[in-house]
Amino acid sequence: MRILFMGTPDFSVPSLAALAEAGHEIAGVVTQPDKQRGRGKSFSFSPVKTKAVELGLPVFQPLTLRDEAVIDSFRRLRPEVIVVIAYGKILPPALLTAAPHGCLNVHASLLPKYRGAAPIQYTLLAGDTVTGVSVMRLDEGMDTGDILTQAMIPVAPAETAATLFEKLAVLGKETLCTVLRDLAAYERKASPQNPELATYTAKIDKSLALIDWTDEAAVIERRLRALDPQPGAYTFMDGKRLKIWAADIAGGSDAAPGTVIGVTKNTFIVQTGKDALAVKEVQPESRKRMTAAQFLRSRYIDTGMVLTNS
Template sequence: MRVVFMGTPDFAAGTLVKIVESGHEVVGVFTQPDKPKGRGKEMSMSPVKQKALELNLSVFQPEKIRKPEVIEDIRQLKPEVIVVVAFGQILTKELLEIPKFGSINVHASLLPAYRGAAPIQWAVIDGLKKTGVTTMAMDAGIDTGDILMQRELTLHKKETGGSLFDRLSVIGAELLVETLTALENGTAIRTKQEDELSNYAKRLDKALGEIDFNNSAENIERLIRGLNPWPSAFTHIDGKTLKIWDADIVDEEYAGLAGTIVDINKQNFIVKCGERALQINEVQLEGKKRMTTDAFLRGNELGNGTILG
């Protein structure tokens, strides 16, 4: 099939590769404009653009996909299907209906659960046992179109937002190719979403990562994993930001205020939470590299009774 592909991050780049490898003709790749990045503010290409250039595909980077001239460019490409994977812009009804097979989205949840911008991270933060990927026939709503195919995945005990991202991106790419085959063969089955079962996975921001030790150790440990690698969970010590990258739940109750360091040994330290406590295994002090807690303790003096936050 003639495919117009729309996507931006790493999660989408793998799907683009799979489409090309499966023999479909990608007639155009649409991705977000280059953006300044880092201290030097050098212009940076999206992962999808980088991959598209490696594959010698035509790349388009409109500021707004809904502009009439952009829609006309897409029409001229004569796509049979538009594939959208974490593109970052909302498509109009006019645009969605250009291809004869419609527009297909790859979404990293088992819809109707976790519609929205950050389904992967919220699956970890909320403590889901299972999640998955959905291919969906897009409509004008946000992740509300008919379900085409789904594939389920069980989360690991120490699953992070990053590890789940990687696993779902592989599954999503495979599922999308299966979906294209079903559309082409006329065997695709559309299932309407049950809107009453939906919830919303809101966009992440850095403020979400600030740890409130009044919460339970279980909730905080999931937050740490869900926000790894971005935007990361953090607290403060001696006026500096301390990112926490890995922790284990300690099934014990301690006296004192939540956020208090209640035990220190050569390998790690333990922080009291609203319920139970956390053993801190990996940290990153402001201005320093990420390191195991034993390395951190060799260079920083901590005392029992120190309060984080």
Template sequence: MGTPEFSMPTLGQLVQSEHSVIAVVTQPDRPKGRGRGMTASPIKTLALSLSIDVLQPEKASAPEFIETLRGLKPDLIVVVAYGQILKQAVLDIPKSFCMNLHSSLLPKYRGAAPINWAIINGDKESGVTTMKMDRGMDTGDILLTLKTPITEEDNAQTLHDRLAQMGADLVAQTIEQMEKNTLTAHPQDNDRATLAPKLKKQDGLIHWEKDAITLCNLARGLTPWPGAFTFFKSKRLGLNAVQAAGG
């Protein structure tokens, strides 16, 4: 189950493994671009190119979808940036459990935009986590984690791409440990939990009273979307490839 580009390396790696990918679940096609034409999600496009069946429920809680999914009798459901909270009826379907890949070192940055907020907040490292899903938002027991430094050259796009590939590797490692019966789940420390709420276009507005490093981190964390911007003589100006100057 997945939707954006972040989920593509995981699907690609699963297809190349000895396991059978029996279906891909993704969001319905949505209007996109100036022409507002209906556009398939990146993961749907990849799945169809690999001749994998695609399911696109408007709501993953719909009874007819749940029955269809149950009829597939999956051993494991892997969820990577799907875009909907799953009900218990879905979580109970696989023979083992539903595994989620999250692009942060949980319990830090639960939510929709962990990559962006890690850079915006000036963190020195990020990573990916596999977890056993429960009904909460990124609150399930942690299975495995993999870390990476955040460099001064990173922005949200470069970190996204690195974590997507790391995540695919981590999902493969998690499944391998499942098969060897060496996988251990650990509860999250809720006292250390932080949130990474979805970003809005207006979050990119620069407030010049803040220090240079804070503004630089903001611009990097919002690249490529929604992008940092300011106004000069009533014209909107985007800020790209910024660097905090010394002195």
């Protein structure tokens, strides 16, 4: 098929590469404008642009999709379908109908559960044991379009946002390619979502990253994994920020939440609202990630020390 592809982050890249490899005609790739990064303010490409350039595909980076001239330029590419994967902006109604088969989206959840910006992180925060991807037709709502198909995978006990991101990106490309091999058949089977079952996810920000030690250990442990690699869950030790990347649930005591109740050569154990966490990996302020064992060789910690929220 002749496809206009729209995407920006790493999650979109496997699908773009798979579509090209499958022999589809990519009329163009639309991605977010280049961003200035670092002290030198040099411009960096989005992952999708990097892959598109590598594949020799034409790239478009409009500042807005609300310009009718931009929509007309996409229409002139004569796409049969527009594939949208984590582009980063809501599409205007004029673009939704710019191709005969409309716009298809790969969403990283089993819709209508976890609509919105952060389905992968919320899957882990909730402790779900199964997740998947949905291929749907975009409409004017937020992830509310008819579903063409879904695919499921289990969530591993030690899954992080990074590892689940990679798995769902692969599952997404495979499911999308299956749909496009017989799009008309999947369109005939498309089914509407049940709005009564819908849940929504907000964009992850740093306010979610501060550890509340009065929460149960299981809740905190899921948060550590959900916020890895960005933005990382953190606490404070002697007034300095300490990110905690990984921990195991351990038996607790009657100590106040946040209190260090045990120290070994390889870990330190922190009391929570229920049970405790044996910390395995940390990142001290202005330093790199390291094992708890490495941290303990350079920082004295004793029982009774209290981790705080400031």
